[in-house]
Structures are given as structure tokens and as C-alpha cells.
Amino acid sequence: MSPKDLLSALIVILVWGVNFVVIKVGLHGVPPMLLGALRFALVAFPAVFFVKRPAIAFRWLFAYGATISLGQFALLFYAMSVGMPAGLASLVLQAQAFATLIFAAVILGERVRVPNILGLLVAACGLAVIGIEGGHAMTAAGFVLTLGAACMWGMGNVITKRMGKVDLLSLVVWASLIPPLPFLALSLMLEGPGRIEASLSTISLTSVAAIVYLAFVATMMGYTLWGKLLARYPASQVAPFSLLVPIVGLVSAALLLDEGLSPVQMLGAVLVMAGLVVNVFGGQLARRLTSAAR
Structure with a gap:
């Protein structure tokens, strides 16, 4: 990977890692469903007038928008x-990596290999440890909803696989037409017209x-750079960079929000990261060991 592309990958990881801190900050002034509506409205408009629509059937566009855009972020923001x-x-x-693995096996019939299973088991142990320690600065509802968001992301990944080759920025922009109205409907039902009006009338510069x-940096810039990397390099070379996202997320949350992990949660985090590493690199390591044995 060239130094320029390596820098692009690191920028994306930084942007996506800090994204979680920004969401938390945004939620201080704007309720979650309204935040989702505003985010995706800004992603879609005016970009849809300048970005060509992806060459896919509307049902795939709708499915992607309903899972990765609406489902994932409705659950994550609420969590x-x-x-x-x-x-x-x-x-x-x-956990989306393992949700993707399971959904791809069930829906697409993709083969699940031993390293995938080992990685899933290790990460599942880590998530169980984190969940058991839920009383330390984390609610059970928030934990379960975040797992639900991971499942929606995983389903969206499988839908993206079924589409075939597609321009990622074009897909993100046009799929962003799907979430704003459902988000607004959810906001009206869960948050109420009074809270919506109060949030918009007193919105701070920090919330803006x-x-x-969230709209332009994390979504449009992030996916544009990531899409270019995937177009230039094999997915196996690009995907491992995503392992750095939770590290940046944890560090930035500690520095900017003064969030900390209990020792038990730290153990769970290490297990989750270990499971992700086994899932990504386990197959390559097994092939090298097999070749060396011969």
C-alpha cells in the first residue's frame, strides 16, 4: 500500500473511531431518532443531485438503507x-463481523472455516464478560441494543455482497434517501412533537x-476514502484496518469523555479484539503453518 493510501486508511480509522464520541456529544442536545433523521437528510441532500445513482435494483437500495442506515443507527443511537x-x-x-459471518453462511451458503469459529467463540466470551459487567457505567438495554445494531450492520453487509460490485459512495448517498422519513416517524412516536420542536429551536452550535x-466527515468522506481503498487493493489487505476502529473509539472516549473500563470490561475488550484478529488473520496463519509443515 502506498504511503498516500496508508494515510487515507489511517484517516478513515481515526474518523470512524472518533465518530462514537461525536454521537454521544450530539445526543446531549438532540434526541436519538431526530439525530438520525438529520444525519441522513444531510447525507442525501444535496448529494443525490450530483452523485450518480448506483446501477442496482431499487429493492437492493431499499434493503441497504433499511439495514445499515436505518436499522443499525436507530438501534445504536438509542443504545x-x-x-x-x-x-x-x-x-x-x-460483533458485526461475526453477524456477517453467520448471515452469509445461512443466507448465501458461504463456508465457515475453523479460524472463523474460533474467533467467534473467543469474541463471544469477551462480549459475555462485558455484558455480565454491565453495571459498570453501562446499561443492559444499551448493550443489547448495540448488539442489535451489529446484527443490522451484518445483514447489510450480506445484502451488499448480493448486490455485486457497486460504487460505495453512490450506494451510501442514494440509500440515505430511505432513513429520514422513518427516523422522523420514530421521533414523533418516541420523542414527541414537543421535544422535536424544543430541540430544533434551541439547537446549539455543538449539536450542529x-x-x-456525522453526515459529511464520518459518512461521506469516510466511505469515499474506504471505497477507493477497496477499489485499489484486495479486501483482505484493507479490512484489517477496521480492527483499529474500536481502539481509537476506546482511547478517544477515555480522553474526551473521561470514560473508563473496569478491569473485567478491559478483559472482555481484549477477548473481543483477540477474536476479531483470529477471524481476520487465522486463515492466513493456518495456511502458512500448513505450507511450512510440508
Whole structure:
């Protein structure tokens, strides 16, 4: 990977890791469902007038928007509004890698290899440890909702696989037309017109900055750079960088929000990261050991 592309990968990891802190900040002034509506409205408009629509059927566009955009962030935003810390959210959300693995096996018939199973078991132990220690600065509802968000992300990944080759920025922009109205409907039902009006009429510059970051930096810039990397390099070379996202998330949450982990939660975090590493690199290591044995 060239130095320029390596820098792009590190920028994306930094942007996506800090993203969880920004969500937490945004939720201080804007309720979760309204925050989702505003985020995706900004992603879609005016970009849809300048970005070409992806060459896929509407049902795939709708499915992607309903899972990765609406489902994932509705659950994640709500989780963080009811007590899920930003740092732990960045870590637990990485369960999407294993949700993707399971959904791909069931729906697409993809083969699950031994390293995948080992990685899943190790990470599951880590998540169980984190869940058991839920009383330490984390609510059970926030934890379960974040796992739900990871499942929605995993389902969206499988849908993306079924689409075939597609421009990632184009897909993200046009799929962002799907969530705003459902988010607004959820906001009306769960948060009420009074809270919506109060939030919009007294919105702070900090909240505006958070929404702009989520829409343009984390979503549009992040996915544009990531899509270019995936176009230039094999996915096996690009995907491991995503392992750094929860590390940046945990560190930035500790520095900017003064969030900390209990020793037990730290153990759980180490197990989750170990499971992710086994899932990503286990197959390569097994092949090298097999070749060396011969």
C-alpha cells in the first residue's frame, strides 16, 4: 500500500473511531431518532443531485438503507442515549463481523472455516464478560441494543455482497434517501412533537457541528476514502484496518469523555479484539503453518 493510501486508511480509522464520541456529544442536545433523521437528510441532500445513482435494483437500495442506515443507527443511537458508553459501543458494534459471518453462511451458503469459529467463540466470551459487567457505567438495554445494531450492520453487509460490485459512495448517498422519513416517524412516536420542536429551536452550535461531522466527515468522506481503498487493493489487505476502529473509539472516549473500563470490561475488550484478529488473520496463519509443515 502506498504511503498516500496508508494515510487515507489511517484517516478513515481515526474518523470512524472518533465518530462514537461525536454521537454521544450530539445526543446531549438532540434526541436519538431526530439525530438520525438529520444525519441522513444531510447525507442525501444535496448529494443525490450530483452523485450518480448506483446501477442496482431499487429493492437492493431499499434493503441497504433499511439495514445499515436505518436499522443499525436507530438501534445504536438509542443504545447510546440509554446508557451505552461511546468507547464500549465502538467495541461491541464490531460483533458485526461475526453477524456477517453467520448471515452469509445461512443466507448465501458461504463456508465457515475453523479460524472463523474460533474467533467467534473467543469474541463471544469477551462480549459475555462485558455484558455480565454491565453495571459498570453501562446499561443492559444499551448493550443489547448495540448488539442489535451489529446484527443490522451484518445483514447489510450480506445484502451488499448480493448486490455485486457497486460504487460505495453512490450506494451510501442514494440509500440515505430511505432513513429520514422513518427516523422522523420514530421521533414523533418516541420523542414527541414537543421535544422535536424544543430541540430544533434551541439547537446549539455543538449539536450542529456533531450532525455535520456525522453526515459529511464520518459518512461521506469516510466511505469515499474506504471505497477507493477497496477499489485499489484486495479486501483482505484493507479490512484489517477496521480492527483499529474500536481502539481509537476506546482511547478517544477515555480522553474526551473521561470514560473508563473496569478491569473485567478491559478483559472482555481484549477477548473481543483477540477474536476479531483470529477471524481476520487465522486463515492466513493456518495456511502458512500448513505450507511450512510440508
